[in-house]
Amino acid sequence: MSEQIKIVLTDDEMPKQWYNIQADLPQPLPPPVTKDGTPIGPDALAPVFPMNLIEQEVSTQRWIDIPEPVLDILKIWRPSPLCRALRLEKALNTPAKIYYKNEGVSPAGSHKANTAVPQAYYNKIFGIKRLTSETGAGQWGSSIAMACKLIGLECKVYMVRISFDQKPFRKMMMNTWGAECIASPSNQTNTGRQILAQDPNTPGSLAIAISEAIEDAVTSKDTRYCLGSVLNHVLMHQTIIGLETKKQFAKINVTPDVVIGCCGGGSNFAGMAFPFISDKMNGKDIRIIGVEPEACPTLTRGPYVYDSGDVAMMTPLLAMHSLGHAFVPEPIHAGGLRYHGMAPLVSHVLRYGLIEATAVPQLECYKSAVLFAQTEGFIPAPETSHAIAQAIREANRAREEGKERVILINWSGHGLMDLSGYQAYFDGKLHDYAMAQADLDLSLSKIKDLPKPPAKVG
Numbered sequence: 379m380s381e382q383i384k385i386v387l388t389d390d391e392m393p394k395q396w397y398n399i400q401a402d403l404p405q406p407l408p409p410p411v412t413k414d415g416t417p418i419g420p421d422a423l424a425p426v427f428p429m430n431l432i433e434q435e436v437s438t439q440r441w442i443d444i445p446e447p448v449l450d451i452l453k454i455w456r457p458s459p460l461c462r463a464l465r466l467e468k469a470l471n472t473p474a475k476i477y478y479k480n481e482g483v484s485p486a487g488s489h490k491a492n493t494a495v496p497q498a499y500y501n502k503i504f505g506i507k508r509l510t511s512e513t514g515a516g517q518w519g520s521s522i523a524m525a526c527k528l529i530g531l532e533c534k535v536y537m538v539r540i541s542f543d544q545k546p547f548r549k550m551m552m553n554t555w556g557a558e559c560i561a562s563p564s565n566q567t568n569t570g571r572q573i574l575a576q577d578p579n580t581p582g583s584l585a586i587a588i589s590e591a592i593e594d595a596v597t598s599k600d601t602r603y604c605l606g607s608v609l610n611h612v613l614m615h616q617t618i619i620g621l622e623t624k625k626q627f628a629k630i631n632v633t634p635d636v637v638i639g640c641c642g643g644g645s646n647f648a649g650m651a652f653p654f655i656s657d658k659m660n661g662k663d664i665r666i667i668g669v670e671p672e673a674c675p676t677l678t679r680g681p682y683v684y685d686s687g688d689v690a691m692m693t694p695l696l697a698m699h700s701l702g703h704a705f706v707p708e709p710i711h712a713g714g715l716r717y718h719g720m721a722p723l724v725s726h727v728l729r730y731g732l733i734e735a736t737a738v739p740q741l742e743c744y745k746s747a748v749l750f751a752q753t754e755g756f757i758p759a760p761e762t763s764h765a766i767a768q769a770i771r772e773a774n775r776a777r778e779e780g781k782e783r784v785i786l787i788n789w790s791g792h793g794l795m796d797l798s799g800y801q802a803y804f805d806g807k808l809h810d811y812a813m814a815q816a817d818l819d820l821s822l823s824k825i826k827d828l829p830k831p832p833a834k835v836g
């Protein structure tokens with residue numbers, strides 16, 4: 379084993395700009411619109427987000443400087459290592475070379491801190507004192523709590539009731555970083571009070587938590603709202619992952635043939651994929667695969683439509699692949715992948731053939747995650763296990779075809795706060811859920827009267 383396992387960059391080699399794929403798209407992204415199809419301008423978003431982030435959201439400038447104070451904080455855990463999964467390769471008896479970019483080394487344990495820090499920073503310099511957000515399983519809530527403490531903002535997180543009760547450790551992390559975390563629905567917003575009046579025992583949902591966090595932000599002094607995925611600026615902040623990876627591969631003179639990431643809202647996948655898509659548009663032969671759960675197959679079975687980001691339809695309509703905003707996915711353990719929509723930018727590059735998408739079942743994901751843990755040591759998040767499952771499929775195919783392919787996994791986070799899912803798997807309590815066509819049809823029938831996105835060009 380004289381092979382190099384870990385490819386690292388020095389602090390100084392960390393990228394100093396983000397890559398904005400909006401500069402290079404074959405066609406521009408359709409704008410967000412209202413329910414009657416009117417495009418929404420930046421000013422309409424001003425009560426919710428600070429103008430400097432709204433400007434990033436619509437920017438078409440190819441490279442955007444990462445502010446010095448943001449670089450200083452990212453350096454706590456970045457550049458993150460790129461590792462060769464040599465022991466996993468051996469276990470699979472594959473000629474493929476498998477590499478993984480370990481985003482689980484951030485303080486909160488996932489890639490989400492990469493955007494939490496700049497979002498907190500831009501709010502701070504805009505004069506904002508307090509941020510609100512929502513969290514499902516708690517990965518985003520803990521990242522934004524940490525970022526707010528390091529930057530110097532107050533932070534309040536609305537956490538979906540069922541996760542709040544079942545996953546107390548994420549809340550304790552948020553409290554340790556000085557943030558307030560309350561169960562949603564709460565009695566502190568109109569939306570929350572209305573829902574509790576109808577059903578005091580509701581488990582809550584991400585959509586309700588989003589509504590509460592936005593209501594809090596627009597009705598409180600010096601407060602704005604923030605989101606951990608889906609939006610253009612969030613995906614751009616994550617491109618530091620792919621930019622670092624390209625530098626790391628350049629050091630060992632390797633280029634990947636297949637790039638794989640799991641897709642919830644699309645941010646970790648985009649962060650790795652977009653810098654490689656730019657090579658693909660320049661003629662490089664590379665496959666880029668987004669992986670989602672069969673239980674929530676947004677890219678593979680959801681149509682490309684205008685839909686809202688939440689059940690209450692508080693957000694503008696976004697052009698994206700969607701299962702319909704009323705779709706409630708089965709309770710799979712990969713909570714971060716249970717979202718009805720997909721980032722407009724990820725949906726757009728799929729529509730223009732720059733990426734592929736695939737869906738994998740839950741049990742295959744856990745089996746793959748356990749093999750990874752038992753060969754490479756690190757225990758992956760349930761979300762990350764989807765990327766690993768697909769990488770294993772590709773490695774097996776490489777063996778069958780006798781090809782020495784280079785496979786790259788974006789290892790989005792560790793699973794140390796999600797061990798109950800592993801226990802359920804060992805106890806034989808987990809199932810595969812394929813989404814029923816009738817459920818999808820019903821959910822889509824509720825958005826059939828919304829405006830339609832422009833036809834594909836070319």
Ligand SMILES: *Cc1c(COP(=O)(O)O)cnc(C)c1O
Nearest residue numbers: 607642643644645646714761791
């Ligand atoms: C939140 C999360 C995801 C899914 O979100 P994306 O925006 O699609 O990246 C994936 N992996 C981990 C570890 C997460 O915390």
